[in-house]
Amino acid sequence: MAEPASPGAPLIIVVSGPGGVGKGTIVDALVRRDRGLWLSRSWTTRRQRPGETDDDYRFTDAAEFERHIERGGFVEWTEFLGNYYGTPVPEPDAVGDRDVVLEIELDGACQVKKRHPDAVMIFVLPPSRAEQERRLRGRGDPDDRVQARLRKAENEEPAGLAVADHVVVNDDLYTTVDELLAIIESSRSR
Ligand code: 5GP
Numbered sequence: 725m726a727e728p729a730s731p732g733a734p735l736i737i738v739v740s741g742p743g744g745v746g747k748g749t750i751v752d753a754l755v756r757r758d759r760g761l762w763l764s765r766s767w768t769t770r771r772q773r774p775g776e777t778d779d780d781y782r783f784t785d786a787a788e789f790e791r792h793i794e795r796g797g798f799v800e801w802t803e804f805l806g807n808y809y810g811t812p813v814p815e816p817d818a819v820g821d822r823d824v825v826l827e828i829e830l831d832g833a834c835q836v837k838k839r840h841p842d843a844v845m846i847f848v849l850p851p852s853r854a855e856q857e858r859r860l861r862g863r864g865d866p867d868d869r870v871q872a873r874l875r876k877a878e879n880e881e882p883a884g885l886a887v888a889d890h891v892v893v894n895d896d897l898y899t900t901v902d903e904l905l906a907i908i909e910s911s912r913s914r
Contacts, residue, residue: 735823735911736840737761739904740833740884741848742877744860746894748780750848751827753901758908762822764814767792770807773863782812800828800835805872811836823908830880834887844911846904847888849881851895 739747739754755763767782769789789808793801801810811826826836836843850856856877860870885891890907894900 734762734819734821735908736836736843737823737825737908737911738833738836738843738845739825739827739848740830740845740888741894742850742856742881742884743829743873744856744877745848745850746859746897746900747827747848749897750894750900750904751825753897754904754908755825757901758905760822761825761908762814762819763825763827764811766809766811766828767798767801768807768809770809773865799826799839800832802829802831802835804829804831805869805876823912830884830887833884837887844907845887845889846907847884847891848900849891849893851893853878 739751741747751763755761765779765782767784767789769784769786770781772781772783786808789801789810792798792810792812797812798810799813801808803809809829809832811828811832814824826832828836833845837845850859853874857870857874860873865873892900892903892907
């Protein structure tokens with residue numbers, strides 16, 4: 725059911741887009757540059773990659789994830805290429821008076837939009853497929869995972885563009901973050 729935003733409620737900013745587009749780097753830079761933003765930390769059942777820290781996700785197993793679903797503990801959750809990912813219901817004290825940033829894939833983004841029609845949907849695109857593939861390979865995932873992510877990205881792009889309020893091409897990180905900050909500023913003053 726859609727929940728109307730109450731006056732003074734935080735904005736919900738959804739940053740979505742295909743894997744390898746650089747969403748994680750973008751939102752990290754975004755919250756560093758705008759102290760009025762709070763970045764949600766997702767839960768996942770995927771294995772921790774080398775170099776990832778416990779700040780990147782709450783890494784958990786399927787049984788605990790499913791218990792949390794049953795408790796109504798997620799704003800949205802999905803299964804993405806064999807693993808669960810979900811946005812936990814935020815603790816109001818942790819968020820304070822900041823606006824909330826979610827970095828999630830398309831199915832989750834659509835769930836958030838349904839529940840919070842005022843959410844600002846930003847869909848990020850890679851400058852090219854070749855660059856996206858290069859970024860995906862750079863994470864060290866095996867080739868079949870890279871191929872699966874590329875296929876999924878290509879299939880989902882039209883639906884992502886349809887649900888987006890704003891589309892941004894991530895060619896240069898600094899410019900992309902500037903564009904997102906401008907979108908957020910104008911959404912705040914709406
Ligand atoms: P990765 O395994 O590369 O960290 O993430 C795979 C995909 O899951 C990415 O597109 C990422 O944005 C998305 N994702 C991360 N956290 C969440 C979440 O809480 N919910 C949903 N729906 N997707 C998420």
